[in-house]
Amino acid sequence: MLVLGIESSCDETAAAVVADGERICSSAVASQILMHEKYGGVVPELASREHLRAIEPVVDEACRQARVTLRDVDAFAVTEGPGLIGSLLVGLVYAKTLAFSLNKPLVGVNHLEGHIHAVLLENKMDRAAGKQVMEAQIPAVTLVVSGGHTTLFRVESGSADGQQNSPQFIYTQVGHSRDDAAGEAFDKVARLLALGYPGGPVIDKLSRFGDPHAVDLGHIKMRGNPLDFSFSGLKTAMLYRVRGTELAREAEDRRSWRKTVERPTLDELRGHCSQPTLDLIASFQHAVVQDLVERTLAAAEDTRVDNIFVSGGVACNSLLRRRFAECGRGFHVFFPSPALSTDNAAMIAAAGYYKLLAGERAGTSLSPHASFPLGAKRN
Numbered sequence: 001m002l003v004l005g006i007e008s009s010c011d012e013t014a015a016a017v018v019a020d021g022e023r024i025c026s027s028a029v030a031s032q033i034l035m036h037e038k039y040g041g042v043v044p045e046l047a048s049r050e051h052l053r054a055i056e057p058v059v060d061e062a063c064r065q066a067r068v069t070l071r072d073v074d075a076f077a078v079t080e081g082p083g084l085i086g087s088l089l090v091g092l093v094y095a096k097t098l099a100f101s102l103n104k105p106l107v108g109v110n111h112l113e114g115h116i117h118a119v120l121l122e123n124k125m126d127r128a129a130g131k132q133v134m135e136a137q138i139p140a141v142t143l144v145v146s147g148g149h150t151t152l153f154r155v156e157s158g159s160a161d162g163q164q165n166s167p168q169f170i171y172t173q174v175g176h177s178r179d180d181a182a183g184e185a186f187d188k189v190a191r192l193l194a195l196g197y198p199g200g201p202v203i204d205k206l207s208r209f210g211d212p213h214a215v216d217l218g219h220i221k222m223r224g225n226p227l228d229f230s231f232s233g234l235k236t237a238m239l240y241r242v243r244g245t246e247l248a249r250e251a252e253d254r255r256s257w258r259k260t261v262e263r264p265t266l267d268e269l270r271g272h273c274s275q276p277t278l279d280l281i282a283s284f285q286h287a288v289v290q291d292l293v294e295r296t297l298a299a300a301e302d303t304r305v306d307n308i309f310v311s312g313g314v315a316c317n318s319l320l321r322r323r324f325a326e327c328g329r330g331f332h333v334f335f336p337s338p339a340l341s342t343d344n345a346a347m348i349a350a351a352g353y354y355k356l357l358a359g360e361r362a363g364t365s366l367s368p369h370a371s372f373p374l375g376a377k378r379n
Helices: 033-037 044-066 085-102 111-128 182-192 199-207 232-242 246-258 266-271 275-303 318-326 346-357
Strands: 002-007 012-019 023-031 075-081 106-110 140-145 150-160 163-176 307-311 332-334
Touching (some): 002 044, 002 346, 012 346, 023 111, 111 346, 140 275, 150 275, 199 275, 199 318, 232 246, 232 275
Parallel strands (some): 075 106, 140 307
Antiparallel strands (some): 150 163
8 A cells, every 4th residue: 555645744844655554665855944944943834835835846756756646646644733733734735635636545643643653664664674673562652752742652552343454553641741842942942052943953963072961950850740751940940051151142152153154064163162061062961861761761661661662853862862772671762763753754654554454534624733632641
């Protein structure tokens, strides 16, 4: 079954063709980073306008890469939420138009479910290619961590109507961020220090030159569910460390300098950062990563599973990958490659494939949802 997936939940317009939920035939992504960079974050109205311009060329490119026409596609899968309403609407209307004009099945996919399936999809492809990798098995605990989400799920498998050839996935939310997502915290700290957008990649790169133990930003404590996250306190601690100090004056100088260069290199940016700034950046990243790893491992122990999936844009962070690789404790940790960690349509097509197998179909009433919870919350 060839499924064409469409993803437009935020600032990437993406389309991909996936065969049988386990082989990527094509994947095309149009990024808007350069457009939003000067604003220090995604501007929703600009994002939706850019999706309108990009959606048709991106779908055409996905079909060209896969060497298929739209009529060759067996079904369509599209992100219905969560995300920016205007952005979601562009992809959703386009997918509905294609499906109903070609008389093909259509299914809506939760963006977070897509990120979970990115792990399973790439693992299947690696094993099919003969790579010596362990099989990503369910049940598992999944950390979905990005600019908009930091959520922990327990993922289990079932079947539709008892039919083994119609697998279903059961999701239970065991923890979530009560305020900022981890990626959002990276962006805000990068904006505070005038480092550029998106914040996660630049902080990751600059952190290599700082001491992660130089600044004690405290340990995040949670009342209630100990598996929940909160990054607002870290963000505030960073603000207090900078406000009214030489670091703040340095950040203003850096902000003025950045206006004179279009895209500074890492070496250029590092040259405009003092060692105390680099140490603070490294300490901030260390605190975020430590919290993500500790709560994810606690969730795996609490739910008694051995397999951990980590996906979403922040899963590209080199320190996060290293810390999970070093964690030990008998867990098997799986990451998708960076291309499948960030927003893409292959993960949407893969998740949609299993929904189609289970008999799910969307009609003309399919609509976008800014907030779209996945699965049930654990009591």
